[in-house]
Amino acid sequence: MKKLLQGVLGYGIGSIFILMIVSAGVLAILLRFTGMEYQTLNQFALVAGISILAFGGMLAAYKGEQKGWLSGGMTGLIFVSAMVLFQIIFENSWVTLPQLSYFGGLVLAAWLGGMIGVNLPRKTAKR
Template sequence: MKKMVQGVLGYGVGSILVLMIVFAALLALLLRFTSMDYETLNQMALIAGISILAFGGMIAAYKGEQKGWLAGAGTGLIFVSSMVLFQLIFENKWVSLPQLSYFGGLILAAWLGGMIGVNLPKRSAKR
């Protein structure tokens, strides 16, 4: 159980936060220095968000080494609940219906990533 919590909180959510910051900076640079329209960048952000959550769920389950579906779902739920909390605190708005479907997709992506991550082959240390 300790490994799974460490995998979810440490590796899963941590890798999601780092990758989201990197990709947000990349999107900001693209928006500033190219003539891409807003719709294209919006689609790129959607695909990147789903991919990053799937990767975070995969890392969490790989490090947790058991119950990948639970590690992935926990990673997704923690990340999405923090996004909802930030929106409530800083924008003083509740979640809209389109956001709920987006958040559901993010949780589903992390859940599926966790199922994949728990089945990845483990590296064995050679001595």
């Protein structure tokens, strides 16, 4: 259980937050210095978010070494809960139906990433 929580909270959520900050910076630079339209940027953000959540779930399950579906699901739910909480606190608005479907897709991506991550081959030390 300790490895599972360490994988989810340490590696999964940590990597997601770092990668989300980096991708937000890259998207902001693209928006500022290119002629990219807002709709195209929105699609890039969607793909980046889903990919990052899948990677975070995969890393959490790989490091947790057990129950990949649980590691990925917990990673996705914790991240989405934080996003909803920030929206309620800072924007003073509730979650809309389109956002709910987006959040569901993020949790699903992390869940699937967790199932993949637990099955990745591990490095073994040669003796």
